Amino acid sequence: MESITHNLAAVLIQILCFNIFFYPLNIIFTIIFAFLSHFLSDAFSKLTYHTPEAMKNDKFWITWHIIIYTASIVTFIIFFLPFWLGMLFVNLPDIIDWFILRPIKNKKKRESPDAIIKKNYSMHQISDWIRIKILFWLPDLTYKKYGVITELIMIGFFSSLIYLFI
Numbered sequence: 061m062e063s064i065t066h067n068l069a070a071v072l073i074q075i076l077c078f079n080i081f082f083y084p085l086n087i088i089f090t091i092i093f094a095f096l097s098h099f100l101s102d103a104f105s106k107l108t109y110h111t112p113e114a115m116k117n118d119k120f121w122i123t124w125h126i127i128i129y130t131a132s133i134v135t136f137i138i139f140f141l142p143f144w145l146g147m148l149f150v151n152l153p154d155i156i157d158w159f160i161l162r163p164i165k166n167k168k169k170r171e172s173p174d175a176i177i178k179k180n181y182s183m184h185q186i187s188d189w190i191r192i193k194i195l196f197w198l199p200d201l202t203y204k205k206y207g208v209i210t211e212l213i214m215i216g217f218f219s220s221l222i223y224l225f226i
């Protein structure tokens with residue numbers, strides 16, 4: 061899932077939690093549900109155009125990424141106040157994997173290139189598990205350009221719910 065989709069889901073979660081629960085449960089549930097929603101959204105990401113590697117020679121890939129990254133930054137700024145809490149926790153699994161676990165793994169590899177690293181510790185194993193065990197029946201659009209439509213539908217769906225609730 062693209063960052064914008066995660067962020068919109070987090071905004072929605074925070075709105076709902078603050079409408080349903082009282083302090084401090086509203087904060088606690090925002091944190092828990094925003095964090096968990098990351099794995100669920102990522103498990104659904106095979107329904108979207110989401111190539112694991114950068115395709116820098118592909119004009120479509122470049123255009124899509126310019127649009128989606130710009131939109132992600134804009135949404136982040138628009139919703140930062142007061143939705144920074146939900147947005148922080150929805151992005152936490154990516155932050156942990158990319159900025160903490162991956163550098164540790166790379167450092168280990170550099171130090172002992174021959175050692176086989178037995179366990180591949182990463183938070184995204186949770187999304188992989190959901191995808192393989194529960195959502196295995198979904199079509200795989202990872203490399204299909206029309207997969208951007210699914211992402212756009214999700215963005216539209218979350219945005220309209222936010223618009224309704226705000």
Ligand SMILES: [Zn+2]
Pocket residue numbers: 098102153154184
């Ligand atoms: Zn992720």
